[in-house]
Amino acid sequence: MPRRALVVDDELEVCEFVRGILVANGLEALTLTSSTEASAYLRKEKFSVAMFDFRMPTPDGLELTRRARDSGFNQRTPIIVVSDDQSTAVTALAFSAGASFFLYKPIDKTRLLKLIRATQGAIEHERRRFRRVPMRSKVILDFDHYQWIGETIDVSLEGMQVIGPKSLPAGSAVYVYLHLPGMKPIEGLGSVVRVLSDDSMGIQLNQITLAESGRLHEFLLPLIFREGQRELSVHAPLVV
Numbered sequence: 001m002p003r004r005a006l007v008v009d010d011e012l013e014v015c016e017f018v019r020g021i022l023v024a025n026g027l028e029a030l031t032l033t034s035s036t037e038a039s040a041y042l043r044k045e046k047f048s049v050a051m052f053d054f055r056m057p058t059p060d061g062l063e064l065t066r067r068a069r070d071s072g073f074n075q076r077t078p079i080i081v082v083s084d085d086q087s088t089a090v091t092a093l094a095f096s097a098g099a100s101f102f103l104y105k106p107i108d109k110t111r112l113l114k115l116i117r118a119t120q121g122a123i124e125h126e127r128r129r130f131r132r133v134p135m136r137s138k139v140i141l142d143f144d145h146y147q148w149i150g151e152t153i154d155v156s157l158e159g160m161q162v163i164g165p166k167s168l169p170a171g172s173a174v175y176v177y178l179h180l181p182g183m184k185p186i187e188g189l190g191s192v193v194r195v196l197s198d199d200s201m202g203i204q205l206n207q208i209t210l211a212e213s214g215r216l217h218e219f220l221l222p223l224i225f226r227e228g229q230r231e232l233s234v235h236a237p238l239v240v
Contacts, residue, residue: 004028004045008038008064009053009082014107018051021109025116035059039067044194046073049119051103054083054090062097069098078119082107132156133223138179141190141203143168150199152178157220159190159204167201168192176203180219186212 005027007018015031022029027048032038035056042050042064050068052061059067061081068074081094084105091102101115132154139162141148150164160178168174172192177185188208195201208216 003048004030006038006041006047006050007031008035008051008056008061009033010035010056011053014053014105018107018112021112022116025113027116035061035064038064042068042071042074044073047077049078049080049116050074051080051082054081054085054094062093065094065097065099080115131224132161133220135223137181139164139203140177140179140185141168142175142177143172148174153200155180155220157216157224159193159202161196161200161202163200166198167195170195170201174203176205178216180216183215183219186216188212 003026005022007015007022007029008031009015009018010033012033015033019029019031030041030047032041035052036059038052039059041047050064052064054061061083065079065081068077068079078100079098080101080103081097081099082103082105083090083094086104094102100119103111103115133156135152135155137152137155139150139152139160141150141162148165148168150162153161153163155178170192174190174192175187176190177187179185186208188205190203190205193202193204
C-alpha cells in the first residue's frame with residue numbers, strides 16, 4: 001500500500017508547492033482546493049498523512065480535522081494544520097480539534113520535511129493496521145436476529161472485506177465470528193462501513209477484547225510483514 005498524503009488548501013500554488021515536496025520524498029499526494037471534496041475523501045479513503053489549511057471556506061481546516069478524527073479510516077492519521085496566523089490561540093484550536101502538528105506559513109521546505117519524517121513511525125504503524133492480507137476464511141455475522149454466512153476476501157488488523165449472501169445495509173452493527181485456520185473463531189463487535197457490491201462489503205472491527213485482539217495480531221502480523229516485504233521488493237528501484 002503506497003504512502004498517500006491528502007493536502008487541502010484553497011490556494012492552488014500552495015497545493016502544487018507541497019505536492020512537489022511530498023512526491024520528491026516518496027509520497028503520493030492528492031491535492032485539493034475544495035475542502036468539501038476533501039471531506040468526501042476522508043469518509044472513503046485511508047491516508048498516511050493529511051495537511052489542512054487553517055482558514056478555508058467551510059469546512060475549514062479545523063472542521064476537516066474533526067471530521068477526520070470522527071471517521072473510520074483516518075482517526076489516527078497524522079494531521080498537519082498550516083496557517084499564517086502565529087497566535088497561540090490558533091495553535092491551541094488546531095490541537096484541540098485533533099491536529100498532530102502545526103506549521104506556519106509561508107511553508108518552509110525544510111520544516112515541512114522534518115514534520116513528514118516525524119510522522120514516519122505513525123505512518124508505518126497505520127500502514128500495518130490497515131494493510132490487507134488476501135485470505136479466504138469463513139466468517140459469520142449476526143445481524144438483527146439474522147445470521148449472515150460468507151467468507152473473507154482479505155483481512156487486516158482493523159477489519160475485513162467479505163463476500164457471501166446479499167450485503168447488509170451500510171452502518172449496520174454486527175457481531176463477528178472470524179474463523180482463521182488452526183484456531184477458534186475470533187469474536188467481537190463490528191459494523192458495515194461500506195457496501196462494495198450486492199454480495200460484498202467492508203466490515204470494521206469496532207470492539208474486541210484484548211485477548212481476541214492479541215490472537216488476531218499474533219496470526220496476522222507475520223503475514224502483514226511478509227506482505228510489506230513483498231511490496232518493497234515489487235517497488236524497489238532498478239539498479240543498472
